[in-house]
Amino acid sequence: MWIRFVYQPIIALYYGLYLHILGKEMLKADRSVWEMRRIWLIGFLLLPFSLLLGGWLGFNHARDQALQQADERLNLYASSFEGAINRYEYLPWLLAQTPDVRRLLDEPSSALVNRVNHFLLQTRNTSMSDELFLMNANGDALVSSNFQSAETFVGNNYQFRPYFSDAIRSGKGEFFAIGATTGLPGYFMSERVTSWQGDEAGVAVVKVDLEPLQADWQLAGEKVFVSDTNQIILLSSDPEWKYRYLAPLSDQQLDDLKRNRQFDGIELSPLGASSRADTLHMPSINGETARYLNRSVELSRPGWQLHYLVAVEPLYQFALLSAAVVFILYILALTAVLWMRERSRRALAAVKAEQRLRALNDTLEDQVLERTSELQKRTVELERIQRELVQSEKLAALGVMAAGLSHELNQPLTAVRTYAASGKKLLIKGATDQADSVFDKIMTLTSRMNDITAQLKVFVRQAPTPQLSSDWPARINFVLEMLDHRIQQQQVTLRLEIPEKARVKADDARIEQILVNLITNALDAITEQPNATLGIYLQPSHDGWCLRVEDNGLGFDTETMKHLFEPFYSTKKVGQGMGLGLFICYGLVQDLGGTIRALNNSTGGAVFEVWLPSDEKAD
Numbered sequence: 050m051w052i053r054f055v056y057q058p059i060i061a062l063y064y065g066l067y068l069h070i071l072g073k074e075m076l077k078a079d080r081s082v083w084e085m086r087r088i089w090l091i092g093f094l095l096l097p098f099s100l101l102l103g104g105w106l107g108f109n110h111a112r113d114q115a116l117q118q119a120d121e122r123l124n125l126y127a128s129s130f131e132g133a134i135n136r137y138e139y140l141p142w143l144l145a146q147t148p149d150v151r152r153l154l155d156e157p158s159s160a161l162v163n164r165v166n167h168f169l170l171q172t173r174n175t176s177m178s179d180e181l182f183l184m185n186a187n188g189d190a191l192v193s194s195n196f197q198s199a200e201t202f203v204g205n206n207y208q209f210r211p212y213f214s215d216a217i218r219s220g221k222g223e224f225f226a227i228g229a230t231t232g233l234p235g236y237f238m239s240e241r242v243t244s245w246q247g248d249e250a251g252v253a254v255v256k257v258d259l260e261p262l263q264a265d266w267q268l269a270g271e272k273v274f275v276s277d278t279n280q281i282i283l284l285s286s287d288p289e290w291k292y293r294y295l296a297p298l299s300d301q302q303l304d305d306l307k308r309n310r311q312f313d314g315i316e317l318s319p320l321g322a323s324s325r326a327d328t329l330h331m332p333s334i335n336g337e338t339a340r341y342l343n344r345s346v347e348l349s350r351p352g353w354q355l356h357y358l359v360a361v362e363p364l365y366q367f368a369l370l371s372a373a374v375v376f377i378l379y380i381l382a383l384t385a386v387l388w389m390r391e392r393s394r395r396a397l398a399a400v401k402a403e404q405r406l407r408a409l410n411d412t413l414e415d416q417v418l419e420r421t422s423e424l425q426k427r428t429v430e431l432e433r434i435q436r437e438l439v440q441s442e443k444l445a446a447l448g449v450m451a452a453g454l455s456h457e458l459n460q461p462l463t464a465v466r467t468y469a470a471s472g473k474k475l476l477i478k479g480a481t482d483q484a485d486s487v488f489d490k491i492m493t494l495t496s497r498m499n500d501i502t503a504q505l506k507v508f509v510r511q512a513p514t515p516q517l518s519s520d521w522p523a524r525i526n527f528v529l530e531m532l533d534h535r536i537q538q539q540q541v542t543l544r545l546e547i548p549e550k551a552r553v554k555a556d557d558a559r560i561e562q563i564l565v566n567l568i569t570n571a572l573d574a575i576t577e578q579p580n581a582t583l584g585i586y587l588q589p590s591h592d593g594w595c596l597r598v599e600d601n602g603l604g605f606d607t608e609t610m611k612h613l614f615e616p617f618y619s620t621k622k623v624g625q626g627m628g629l630g631l632f633i634c635y636g637l638v639q640d641l642g643g644t645i646r647a648l649n650n651s652t653g654g655a656v657f658e659v660w661l662p663s664d665e666k667a668d
């Protein structure tokens with residue numbers, strides 16, 4: 050059945066969804082999934098009830114509609130049925146009044162018989178009734194509209210028919226019967242006729258053909274039938290159902306039927322069954338039984354009923370269809386609920402996330418503020434500590450310097466005092482020549498002391514102003530020229546890589562002092578070195594310039610490396626080095642905002658690197 054194609058996929062879908070939710074979704078422990086699963090489960094529990102309700106409502110609706118339609122059709126068919134009979138009701142009476150008909154009962158002469166036969170034929174044709182005939186008091190048909198037909202009623206006796214006996218007895222009769230002569234069914238209506246002279250009696254009959262009514266019912270494709278007082282179907286839209294009884298017949302009924310030969314030549318058989326008063330199970334095509342709702346109306350003929358059957362199966366189909374529609378709507382509604390729930394959940398989650406983020410942001414801001422103020426406090430503290438450190442370093446340096454100075458100056462000063470005393474004695478003695486040489490020694494010693502103080506002069510100069518700008522290559526060339534005599538003397542090979550222009554933020558005097566110290570130290574280091582080489586390289590580096598002074602001397606040992614930039618540290622012989630050169634260089638480079646460092650060259654020898662910030666405006 051087609052309906053299977055509707056409900057089977059639905060059941061499959063339903064089952065699939067169920068497995069999906071209970072199986073896969075259960076694996077997830079997320080709270081929202083649990084919530085979704087709960088909605089789905091409630092939805093699934095309620096679904097059968099919704100389907101039942103939908104089906105029940107659908108069935109009731111379809112049944113009410115069908116019954117309403119059935120009642121309308123019943124009324125229509127009943128009135129057309131009544132009309133089909135009533136329009137011929139007057140005919141027997143009319144025949145009973147006709148003088149020729151009445152005379153015929155007194156004296157059935159052949160001329161009169163012939164005339165009445167033709168009259169009946171004409172009346173039949175005009176009224177469009179089935180047949181008209183007249184019987185005498187014995188029930189013999191004297192004349193008939195079908196007198197010309199082979200199956201004419203004329204000469205036959207119909208005394209056994211109730212419409213004859215009823216008419217004789219009460220004046221009128223009517224009866225449905227299968228024609229005893231023709232075998233054609235019809236509705237017979239009769240009227241007692243009194244002969245012209247009043248001695249004889251007869252019965253005038255009209256036979257009405259009701260078969261065309263069935264054709265109308267068949268055309269409409271409806272299940273309609275008429276049952277009589279014995280519950281035997283007389284007319285039916287389904288030919289198979291005709292002349293079959295709906296309720297078992299009693300012996301009395303069977304006897305009556307036999308006597309009045311109502312269904313002459315037809316074997317009556319039972320039809321259908323009814324489980325309830327309003328339901329009928331009737332045979333349908335292929336030997337199957339179909340269930341119908343039975344609507345009926347009483348007809349004016351005694352005991353007759355017109356039935357209209359409503360097939361139940363389409364109602365069930367409609368119910369199933371309604372259930373399917375309910376299912377789809379249900380799933381859609383469930384999905385909509387879930388979707389809305391999910392949407393609000395997400396919106397809520399977004400709001401919560403935003404709140405969390407805002408709270409986090411506030412906390413972060415608080416923390417940043419807290420840390421910033423802490424950092425500021427620490428910076429202030431650090432600056433204070435740094436200042437104190439610088440101060441103590443300065444004091445320490447001053448202490449070291451003072452000690453060095455007193456050490457350095459003490460010896461020449463003692464010597465000067467000694468020489469001055471001996472000079473004084475020599476002058477008193479008059480030994481001027483000897484005194485002269487003593488004074489020469491004093492002068493040499495004081496000039497040495499002058500050298501020491503001269504070195505320190507540059508160091509104690511004021512820090513350069515930031516506007517100063519010096520041409521570093523020009524300064525290098527100047528210092529090399531100054532030291533050219535010594536370089537030549539020592540036969541030093543010079544390696545120079547100096548750009549044409551490299552301006553740095555420095556003053557010429559400081560730059561020259563640094564260069565003199567570094568180059569002099571290098572020359573000192575390579576005095577006794579064969580293939581003495583001095584390399585001077587100037588390269589751009591990190592917004593500044595880096596000077597590299599290399600020699601191929603012995604480099605630094607670990608001890609020297611440790612104390613290199615300390616004042617009065619020297620490894621040179623007394624009189625050759627005062628240990629102030631690098632100390633001063635360090636101080637000058639610091640003043641200029643640069644850096645200085647010493648390292649051993651990988652190929653041997655010492656390397657000094659001095660970086661100074663470039664003067665961009667000048668470049």
Ligand code: ADP
Pocket residue numbers: 566570571572574600602603604605609613618619620621625626627628629630631632655
């Ligand atoms: P001075 O030259 O008067 O000794 P400096 O401060 O200029 O004082 O140098 C300190 C010491 O550093 C030197 O005595 C020397 O031992 C070491 N020194 C400096 N320059 C070099 C160099 N180019 N090679 C090896 N040693 C060096």
